[in-house]
Amino acid sequence: MPPPDVFxxxxxxxxxxxxxxxxxxxxxxxxELAQQLPVTRQAAAKHLETLHAAGLVERxxxxxxxxxxxxPAPLADVSEWIxxxxxxxxxxxxxxxxxxxx
Amino acid sequence: MPPPDVFxxxxxxxxxxxxxxxxxxxxxxxxELAQQLPVTRQAAAKHLETLHAAGLVERxxxxxxxxxxxxPAPLADVSEWIxxxxxxxxxxxxxxxxxxxx
DNA sequence: ACTATACGCAACCACAAGGTTGCGCTTCAC
DNA sequence: GTGAAGCGCAACCTTGTGGTTGCGTATAGT
Numbered sequence: 001m002p003p004p005d006v007f008x009x010x011x012x013x014x015x016x017x018x019x020x021x022x023x024x025x026x027x028x029x030x031x032e033l034a035q036q037l038p039v040t041r042q043a044a045a046k047h048l049e050t051l052h053a054a055g056l057v058e059r060x061x062x063x064x065x066x067x068x069x070x071x072p073a074p075l076a077d078v079s080e081w082i083x084x085x086x087x088x089x090x091x092x093x094x095x096x097x098x099x100x101x102x
Numbered sequence: 103m104p105p106p107d108v109f110x111x112x113x114x115x116x117x118x119x120x121x122x123x124x125x126x127x128x129x130x131x132x133x134e135l136a137q138q139l140p141v142t143r144q145a146a147a148k149h150l151e152t153l154h155a156a157g158l159v160e161r162x163x164x165x166x167x168x169x170x171x172x173x174p175a176p177l178a179d180v181s182e183w184i185x186x187x188x189x190x191x192x193x194x195x196x197x198x199x200x201x202x203x204x
Numbered sequence: 205a206c207t208a209t210a211c212g213c214a215a216c217c218a219c220a221a222g223g224t225t226g227c228g229c230t231t232c233a234c
Numbered sequence: 235g236t237g238a239a240g241c242g243c244a245a246c247c248t249t250g251t252g253g254t255t256g257c258g259t260a261t262a263g264t
Contacts, residue, residue, distance in 0.1 A: 046253085086125075148223085
């Protein structure tokens with residue numbers, strides 16, 4: 001299964017902001033993205049590296065700049081995990097209810 | 103909107119393990135939960151405190167022990183956020199496709 | 205050719221996070 | 235009432251993380 005650091009990638013608010021921005025703007029450079037946050041370009045670049053490691057963004061060199069693009073697929077893993085927990089929980093509630101209704 | 107530290111709470115693997123265990127076992131004490139992980143009771147208690155702050159578990163004193171119970175509701179917020187990002191992304195792809203098809 | 209823009213890399217810093225140990229207080233069981 | 239089981243709190247240690255500054259290098263534009 002794909003990198004489990006997706007959860008980690010989502011933990012930081014700045015990173016979530018970057019994802020949000022990229023969800024709405026096709027592609028962007030580290031510099032552009034840094035302007036969306038109160039941080040330097042390098043800080044943004046580090047976050048983008050984290051997101052890239054988690055498989056959430058694609059990097060693509062275009063001349064002297066690097067354009068980042070969202071690849072939201074790994075988010076499905078998170079949703080899936082949540083579903084599983086939810087399902088298990090529901091099962092548990094069910095069996096408890098059945099037990100109590102005996 | 104409820105505590106945004108749900109993302110933070112989910113970032114740690116041990117914490118996710120606790121959630122998984124609680125999803126399957128109704129209630130448990132900090133001690134019991136600590137036995138599921140290679141950490142001390144205190145470490146587990148700290149994680150449980152984090153989960154509690156995120157609204158993911160309920161604490162309930164029963165005599166000399168404290169039983170923890172899962173309250174998975176806040177997970178819905180995470181799912182929702184993911185859905186929003188996904189939706190926005192799809193919209194973007196759509197408008198791009200429309201643009202290219204002109 | 206020259207200048208400005210955008211990256212990449214490395215050093216460095218401060219603080220939060222995860223973890224442990226030690227100790228004292230309450231509750232249960234004999 | 236005495237001992238063990240559980241918890242809570244605090245001190246402390248170590249690492250990881252988010253952030254910055256500084257500098258070197260490549261590309262674009264004029």
